[in-house]
Amino acid sequence: MKCSNRINGVGTSPVRKLIPYANGAISKGKKVYPLNIGQPDIKTPDLFFEAIRNYKTEVLKYVPSNGMPELINAIKDYYSGYGMEYAFEEILITCGGSEALLLTLLALADVGDQVLVVEPYYANYNTIFKALEIDVVAVSTKAEDGFHLPAKEEIEKVIKNNPKIKAILLPNPGNPTGTVYTKEEVQLISDIAKENDIYIIADEVYREFVYEGSECVSFGTMEGIEENLIIIDSISKRYSACGARIGCIISKNKDVIAQIYKLCQSRLSVPELEQVGAAALYETPDEYFKEVNEEYTKRRDTLYAEMSTMEGVVCSRPEGAFYSMVKLPVDDAEKFVIWLLSEFDINGETVMMAPGEGFYATPGAGINEVRIAYVLNVEDIKKAMNIIREGLKQYPGRTV
Numbered sequence: 001m002k003c004s005n006r007i008n009g010v011g012t013s014p015v016r017k018l019i020p021y022a023n024g025a026i027s028k029g030k031k032v033y034p035l036n037i038g039q040p041d042i043k044t045p046d047l048f049f050e051a052i053r054n055y056k057t058e059v060l061k062y063v064p065s066n067g068m069p070e071l072i073n074a075i076k077d078y079y080s081g082y083g084m085e086y087a088f089e090e091i092l093i094t095c096g097g098s099e100a101l102l103l104t105l106l107a108l109a110d111v112g113d114q115v116l117v118v119e120p121y122y123a124n125y126n127t128i129f130k131a132l133e134i135d136v137v138a139v140s141t142k143a144e145d146g147f148h149l150p151a152k153e154e155i156e157k158v159i160k161n162n163p164k165i166k167a168i169l170l171p172n173p174g175n176p177t178g179t180v181y182t183k184e185e186v187q188l189i190s191d192i193a194k195e196n197d198i199y200i201i202a203d204e205v206y207r208e209f210v211y212e213g214s215e216c217v218s219f220g221t222m223e224g225i226e227e228n229l230i231i232i233d234s235i236s237k238r239y240s241a242c243g244a245r246i247g248c249i250i251s252k253n254k255d256v257i258a259q260i261y262k263l264c265q266s267r268l269s270v271p272e273l274e275q276v277g278a279a280a281l282y283e284t285p286d287e288y289f290k291e292v293n294e295e296y297t298k299r300r301d302t303l304y305a306e307m308s309t310m311e312g313v314v315c316s317r318p319e320g321a322f323y324s325m326v327k328l329p330v331d332d333a334e335k336f337v338i339w340l341l342s343e344f345d346i347n348g349e350t351v352m353m354a355p356g357e358g359f360y361a362t363p364g365a366g367i368n369e370v371r372i373a374y375v376l377n378v379e380d381i382k383k384a385m386n387i388i389r390e391g392l393k394q395y396p397g398r399t400v
């Protein structure tokens, strides 16, 4: 017996790939700073837990497949606050942004269709592409340019050469890059999608995580792309509620929503209690975001300041989200991370990062890069940076 070729083609997550090495280090009594995974350490607002405690029910039911009305209405109001007016019927609640992505791609692309991404890109997209037999086409961006988009002609050339492109899928603010697209870039993608009749899947789960000088321009604010646009959203990062598994799909394209709704019906329901908690989270005062962003700004600044002084390291200053894609002066970043975990420590402490190659579609790209998630407090980030600095000096495969 054999599992499907489809599933055999799915690779290991670069974020979790080296966990056995981290476990090895931990079993030897070492402390490992986890810079590999985007799990925020910020407290989930109490509103979530209070709402669930106060919710009276005797039976945990299948709730409506499109989501509980109180949550849909809360999301509707939240979008309205950003000047984006969506109707109740234009919002579908999902099990996290992850299910939102899966259902959207399932509804939009046939086997052998292509989806355009901007590399480096969120590695989990690959799992869905492989599982659905969607071919990925990548436009490349570089750390030296802050991972911003290339000229319109370059993107159009890729589209002309790949007639099966059905959609452009991009996170903004970006994971793994921390790049926040300018209004001009959002306009550029919108124009391209419109002119070429392709969908935009705008993954905006980090919308609030933008630091001074940058602004997250939602694709939902662009005019004329209503039929092209599907927004992917989630409470995971916004309210540090990854474990609640609540996200949504938003679109004014009636057909797309109707098709995805069939998939929602087939999985019956998203958990009831978590939707009750999520609806309450949308009442979180703005002060929360201000405090959280101040904290992430400090972390970002610490990471960037430390990285900038390391010889041979190329690091663009992240503008949003909580990731940085960093080029290291090493032969192979995966080997370097394994070496850090297996053979290196400072006073019994070492670090875990996600090797960069898994965030690229182009073979060999990102081989000397790592993705760092700055989800630790400033003191821990400083300690982790010191371990990387000293590790780079001693690593046998260093290139400077």
Ligand SMILES: Cc1ncc(COP(=O)(O)O)c(C=O)c1O
Pocket: 038, 095, 096, 097, 098, 099, 122, 171, 174, 175, 203, 205, 233, 234, 235, 236, 242, 245, 246, 247
């Ligand atoms: C860019 C991006 N999109 C979507 C997700 C999915 O998040 P969730 O399924 O927790 O909502 C993540 C999670 O890290 C992400 O980084």
